[in-house]
Amino acid sequence: xxxxxxxxxxxxxxxxxxxxxxxxxxxxxxxxxxxxxxxxxxxxxxxxxxxxxxxxxxxxxxxxxxxxxxxxxxxxxxxxxxxxxxxxxxxxxxxxxxxxxxxxxxxxxxxxxxxxxxx
Numbered sequence: 001x002x003x004x005x006x007x008x009x010x011x012x013x014x015x016x017x018x019x020x021x022x023x024x025x026x027x028x029x030x031x032x033x034x035x036x037x038x039x040x041x042x043x044x045x046x047x048x049x050x051x052x053x054x055x056x057x058x059x060x061x062x063x064x065x066x067x068x069x070x071x072x073x074x075x076x077x078x079x080x081x082x083x084x085x086x087x088x089x090x091x092x093x094x095x096x097x098x099x100x101x102x103x104x105x106x107x108x109x110x111x112x113x114x115x116x117x118x119x
Contacts, residue, residue, distance in 0.1 A: 003039075008118040013043035013076075015110060022050045029066035033075050044070075045113045048081025058090050067104050078105045078113030 001022060004015040014036050016022060023029050023046070036044050054060045070077045083095055083106050098104040107113050 003036075005041075006114055008114055011043060011117055012041045013045060013114065013117055014039070014041040015045040016047070016050060018047075018050050020050070021052055022046070023055065023066065024052045026062055026065035026069070029062075030069050033070055033073060037073065037075060041075075043076035043078070043117045045078045045080060045110060048079055048083070051079065056086055056091060058088070058094060063094065067098065071101075071103055074103075076103055076105075076117060078107055078116060080107055080110055080113055082108065 002017040004017055006013040006015065016032070022032065032046075033044065052062070055062045055066070058064070067077065083091075086092060086095075095106045099106060102116060102119070105113060105116050107116065
C-alpha cells in the first residue's frame with residue numbers, strides 16, 4: 001500500500017494506492033481511518049477496486065458502518081470509480097445522498113475528489 005499525499009488550502013488528503021483489496025470489513029475501514037488520522041490527514045481517497053464488492057451490496061451494511069465512522073470522526077472520504085455499473089436503485093440513491101452531504105463522495109476521478117475537498 002502506498003500513500004500519495006496532497007495539500008489543498010491547508011487540508012491534507014491521502015490517496016491510498018494498492019493493487020489489492022484494502023477494505024474487506026468495517027473494521028478494516030476503521031483501522032485505515034485511524035491510521036490516516038494518526039498521520040495527520042484530514043481526507044482520504046480510496047479507489048473502488050480496493051474495496052470489497054460486498055461494500056456495494058447495501059444488505060451487508062458494510063458501507064453504512066464504514067461511512068458512519070468517517071462521518072463521526074469528521075474524516076472526509078472520496079471513493080473513486082465508475083459507479084454507473086451499479087444498477088440497484090438503493091445503491092444509486094445511497095451514492096446520490098452521500099454526495100449531497102459532501103463529506104462522503106463517490107466520484108469518477110482523483111481530480112474530482114480533490115476539487116470536492118477544496119470546496
